[in-house]
Amino acid sequence: MKSKLSFTKMQGLGNDFVIVEEEQLKNIPLSRIDLAKQLCGRRLGIGADGLIINVKQAKETDFEWDFYNSDGSVAEMCGNGIRCFAKYLKENSFTQKDEFTVKTLAGIITPHINDEGSVTVNMGNPILEAEKIPVKADKSPVLKHLLSVKGKEFEFSAVSMGNPHCLIFSSENTKELAVEYGKDIEFNPIFPKKTNVEFIKVLSKNEINVDVWERGCGITKACGTGACASVVAAILNNFTDNEVVVNLPGGSLKIRWEGSLADPKQDVFMTGPAEFVFFGEVLL
DSSP states (O other), X not given: OOOEEEEEEEEETTEEEXXXXXXXXXXXXXXXXXXXXXXXXXXXXXXXXEEEEEESSXXXXXXXXXXXXXXXOBOSOOHHHHHHHHHHHHHTTSOSOSBOOEEETTEEEEEEEOTTSOEEEXXXXXXXXXXXXXXXXXSSSEEEEEEEETTEEEEEEEEESSSEEEEEEOSSOHHHHHHHHXXXXXXXXXXXTOOEEEEXXXXXXXXXXXXXXXXXXXXXXXXXXXHHHHHHHHHHTTSSOSEEEEEXXXXXXXXXXXXXXXXXXXXXXXXXOOEEEEEEEEEO
């Protein structure tokens, strides 16, 4: 017998997600890994980059989530996803507050819903220690480290926003680089837990373009943690100032980080949209 599951589809800059309530999963005869694969499937499912489960009994925080990539792998954090989740909670009357805390595998995240509908998220401190990112490198922070992939040599920086990111600054076509080299870098053994990959073109001291290969997803329209990590790396490499507009294929985010090499323990703030797409029921 098939089971019926209610869901909400949301997107932030074209990075899309299926959101379900944990209490609905009691009678679903699928593991959460298989559920994520089925729901996120573009042809036989709803279609999404990730699955968000609203954990009913949050501990220590106002709310808690479980997040799965479209391939069923667990992700510690998702910047576009957390904005969508925040908007979902407020619009569905789970809270009356504009600012609240969410427990994630990357730690406690604090989103704030702005008057015009955008969401600002305190993403916490970036992680710069190589062993904590993790990346196999002999010094921290990991800046201008060399990596050879498919006969091409890249200079990269590594930053974690609760999940690992490989940041590559280039004057070449960043979209073509992401398509050609993203997967091989994601699975490169220098990254023990695989990695997200961002190819970045610096336009000015306050604006960059980013194309993303997301760990567990592939090419996506946007990546919130990737945008944050890109700005942190740009600041550490003296490419930009502390407030930067990040242009992604799906739209733009505003990222602010007041940190530096001398004072890296500063929170990263991300502001961007979150939109409802549709509601529905699916048979499993």
